[in-house]
Amino acid sequence: MPSGYPHPRSTRRELFDRVCQGAPLIETARQMGVSTTAAWVWWRNAGAMKLLWGGNIERGLAEQGDPDGPGGRGHRLNLDERIAIMRGVDAGLSCAAIAAQIRRDRSTVWREVRRNRNADGDYHARMAHSRAAQKAKRPRGFKLDDPGLCAQIAEWMDQGWSPKLIAEMLAHDYPGDRLARVSHETIYTSLYVQGRGQLRADLHKQLSTRRAARKTQGRTERRDKFNGVLTISQRPAQVEDRAVPGHWEGDLILGARGTSAIGTLVERSTRFTILLHLPTDHTAESVATAMIETMSELPAHLRRTITWDRGSEMARWQDISLQLQTPVYFCDPHSPWQRGSNENTNRLLRFWFEKGTDLRVHTKDDLKRIQDTLNKRPRPTLDLDTPADRLATLLSQAA
Template structure:
C-alpha cells in the first residue's frame, strides 16, 4: 500500500507534478524505461514526462534528480515574476526604437535572432511585447507606443473563436473549385465581395475577373440584402458572353443566400471561401483596397450614382498592371476574347 502524500503535496494542483511523481520518474528513468512507459506508470502524458526530464536534468552525467527538479519547479512557479522588458534596459530600448520605426511586434521578435544570434538576453516574444503595451502592470513599455502599431488601437481586439454566421444552404466550398481557376490562364473565373459603408448599412458589390483583373461593380442603392444582390448580379452578368461566366468565388455572407438561383440564371458555378479567409479571394481583396480610394470607409455608399460606379470601374480597367506586362485589364480581356494584338478599349 503506497504511503500517504506529504501534507505540502496535498494542495498541489493536479496539473503540476508532485515530488512523489518526480521520484517515480527518476527511478524509472535510471532503470532505463522509456518516456511512454513512465507516463503510463504515473498516469501523465508522454509530453509532460519528456518536458520534465529535459527541465530537471542540469548536468548530463548526473542525469535527472527528483529533488533538483522540484527545486527548479518551485523557482519557476514563484510569483510575481520580473517582466523581461522591465528589467532588460538594452532590450527594452531596442524594442521601443523598432516600434517607433513602425515594425510589428512579430517582426521585432524574429529580427532579434538575426541581429543578436549569440546574445540570449536579447530575446522576447511578440506576445510579451503586446502584453507590455496593452496589459496594465506588465511593465516595460510606455502605453502611448500602441499608436506605433498598425492598428493604433488603444485596446486589444480579441480574436473570434467561432463563426457565428449561419451557413448558406447548399453552398459548395472552395476546395471543390476546378483546378484551372488557380493558374489564371482561362478567363471567366470571378471573385466577389461587398465593400460596406458606415455601420454596414450601405454597400457596393465588387466583381473581379481572376486572369485579367477586370472589375465590375454592383449598384446597391436601396440595401444589400440577398434579393437586391441577386438582381444586381444578374444585371451585370447578363452583359457578359457565356465564355466569361464560368465560376464565382464569394465570402460566406448572407447577401448570397440566393446563390442557387443566381447560379442557374447566370449559368455559372458559385463557390464559397472558408470563414475568415480573405486570402482565398486575394485578387478581390486587393481590388477592394484600391476601391477605398474612391469609396472611403465610414461613408454612406448608397449615395453614389450608377454612372459614378461605372466611371470608377473604367478607371481601374484602364490602369496598366505590372502582372499583365503593363497592359490594362480591358486590353487583356479583349486580347483573351479575340486572340489578337491588344488595342486600348475604354469602358
C-alpha cells in the first residue's frame, strides 16, 4: 500500500473517529482493510496527538479528553458543535454561516478551525475535540511553593504590610523576573485556602481586618451636631490635589467599648502619620491639649488646615484653631469617607491597635515606635517612597 492517501477522505475520517474513541490504531486499520503503514502516515500527517500505550498496544485518545464533555453557550465547544463545524467546512460554508447554525459567534468558529484543524488542513471533529481537551489539561504552577518567596512575604506581613503592598514591592524589586512576583490575590488565596503554598497557617491573623472575608460597613449614626463650623466644602481648592503640603486629616481610633482611644493625624501630601497619646480619656479637652502640644512642633507652613469628623472630641476646635493658627474643617454628617487618607491610615494602624482591646496599655514610646514604623513603610501612592522621606525633604527645603 502506498504511503500517500489512496483511500478517500471518508475512510481516513472513519479511522480517526474510531481511534479518537479509544480503539487501537493498528487493529482498527486491519479491521478496515487499510495498511498499517498507511494508517500511521495518516495519523502523523494529520498532526495527531501522541497515542497512549499499555500492554504493547496503542489505545487511542479515550484517556486524553472527554469527547462528550459539557458545552453550550458560555462554555467550551462540545462534540456536537464540532461535528456541525466539520460538516459546514466540508460544505464550503463561511464561518458566519456555521456560527449561525450552532448559535455561536463567528469568531469562535474561526478560532476553532484555525487552532484545532489537522496539520494537513483538514478539520476533523473528534480529533479537534480531543486536541482541545488535551490542551485544556495543562496544569498551572502555583508560585507560592517557593520557600524563599514565602519567607519574604511572611516577614513583610509580620510587619503589618498588606498583600497589595507586598505584590507591588515585589513587582518593583523584580521587574524582569516573573517567578519572583505574585499578585495580591494569590497571597489571599494562600491565606484562606488550605493546602495552597507554603505560607504559615496563622499568617492570615496579620491582616489588618483579622477577617477571612471582606465585610461591608454600615453607617454609624452620630448624635452630636456641629452648627456654624467650617465645612469641608469650604476648604481651599489646593487641598484636593495634594500638591501643597501641610493639610491634615484626623480622627480617633477607639478601643474596647469606646473607653480608650488614640488620636491619628495624616498629612495628605506625604501621608505622614502622627499619633496622639490619650492615656486617660478622649474628652474634648484631652484631645485639644494633645493636638496643640504635638502639632506645635511643626513649622507653620506644614500646618495649613485640619479636617476632622463630627465627633464630640472636637468640641474645643476653636481653641485648637486659635493656638495653632490653623483653620479646622469638618466633614459632612455621616461622611467619614471625605477624610479618605485618614480612614485608610486608621485601617493600617489596626494591625497594632486591634478592635476590642484596651488602647491605654500603649505608652507614648509605643506610639512613637509604631508611628515611625508606619512612616518608614513604602507607599504605592508615593511611588513606593516613604512618608518619612517625603516629610524630611520638605523640612530640609524649608531649612
